[in-house]
Amino acid sequence: MDEILRLTFLYDFYGELLTEKQKLVFEMHYQNDLSLSEIGEELSISRQAVRDQLKRTEKILIGYEEKLRLVERFQQQQRAVLKMKNILDEIGTGEVSRETTEAIVTMKQIADAILS
Amino acid sequence: MDEILRLTFLYDFYGELLTEKQKLVFEMHYQNDLSLSEIGEELSISRQAVRDQLKRTEKILIGYEEKLRLVERFQQQQRAVLKMKNILDEIGTGEVSRETTEAIVTMKQIADAILS
Numbered sequence: 619m620d621e622i623l624r625l626t627f628l629y630d631f632y633g634e635l636l637t638e639k640q641k642l643v644f645e646m647h648y649q650n651d652l653s654l655s656e657i658g659e660e661l662s663i664s665r666q667a668v669r670d671q672l673k674r675t676e677k678i679l680i681g682y683e684e685k686l687r688l689v690e691r692f693q694q695q696q697r698a699v700l701k702m703k704n705i706l707d708e709i710g711t712g713e714v715s716r717e718t719t720e721a722i723v724t725m726k727q728i729a730d731a732i733l734s
Numbered sequence: 735m736d737e738i739l740r741l742t743f744l745y746d747f748y749g750e751l752l753t754e755k756q757k758l759v760f761e762m763h764y765q766n767d768l769s770l771s772e773i774g775e776e777l778s779i780s781r782q783a784v785r786d787q788l789k790r791t792e793k794i795l796i797g798y799e800e801k802l803r804l805v806e807r808f809q810q811q812q813r814a815v816l817k818m819k820n821i822l823d824e825i826g827t828g829e830v831s832r833e834t835t836e837a838i839v840t841m842k843q844i845a846d847a848i849l850s
Contacts, residue, residue, distance in 0.1 A: 634801040685750040688804055695811055698848050702818065702841045709837045714830065721825045725818045732814050 622648065627689050628679040635682065640675045647672060696733060703729040738764065743805050744795040751798065756791045763788060812849060819845040 625648060633641060646652045646660065647668075654672070658665045683689050706726050714722070741764060749757060762768045762776070763784075770788075774781045799805050822842050830838070 631804060632802065635798075682751075686748065688747060692808070692811075695808075695815075695848055698844050699811075699815065702844050705837050705841050709834045714834065718825045718830065718834075721821050725821050728814050728818050732811055 625676060625679065627693075628683055631689050631692070632679050632682040632686075636675060636678065640671065640678070643668060643671050644675050699729050699732045703733070741792060741795065743809075744799055747805050747808070748795050748798040748802075752791060752794065756787065756794070759784060759787050760791050815845050815848045819849070 629644060629648070633644070636644070643657060643661070646657045647654070652660070654665045654668045657668045661668070703726060706722055706729065709722065745760060745764070749760070752760070759773060759777070762773045763770070768776070770781045770784045773784045777784070819842060822838055822845065825838065
């Protein structure tokens with residue numbers, strides 16, 4: 619998985635276990651797209667300090683996932699629901715009754731909500 | 735939700751963030767059904783110390799959920815998948831084609847795997 623996307627997931631799951639400072643720097647870089655230099659200017663610290671902070675934060679988040687495996691568990695569920703959705707997309711044509719068609723639409727909506 | 739069931743969920747999700755001692759006492763009580771006195775005897779500590787330990791561990795686990803809300807998120811998904819499964823149980827009778835019936839069986843299996 620794309621490294622930045624992965625970090626975004628880790629932050630989404632475990633971010634609240636970080637300090638306010640760690641969260642701030644992480645969000646400035648990964649959500650607001652500020653460069654390390656720009657962050658350093660904002661916070662009056664060196665670019666190197668920002669880099670070290672971010673590296674440490676990433677290590678902490680990866681550490682949580684290594685222990686808890688909750689992102690992995692969550693993504694397994696997402697993949698399974700996606701499989702169900704793909705199956706739903708394939709059926710529902712031809713000789714299905716109106717109730718069945720409606721049931722399929724409802725299930726697709728539920729699946730979309732889970733996958734969003 | 736039943737308090738012990740809830741604690742079991744919290745431990746399942748966040749247990750790996752506890753110390754070995756905290757995990758041991760928790761499991762002795764909630765998984766092996768040992769009384770506080772029995773645990774105290776095993777570990778050569780007072781019944782009161784065991785009780786304090788467990789109370790502290792529960793507070794820690796609840797604290798993680800308050801911050802991360804991952805058990806809640808997971809259970810929301812489970813409820814949604816259960817809804818899909820209930821809908822699947824209702825269709826698949828009458829005039830559905832053989833392919834559709836097989837598709838429904840497959841989706842039910844996926845749902846069961848998610849819910850297990």
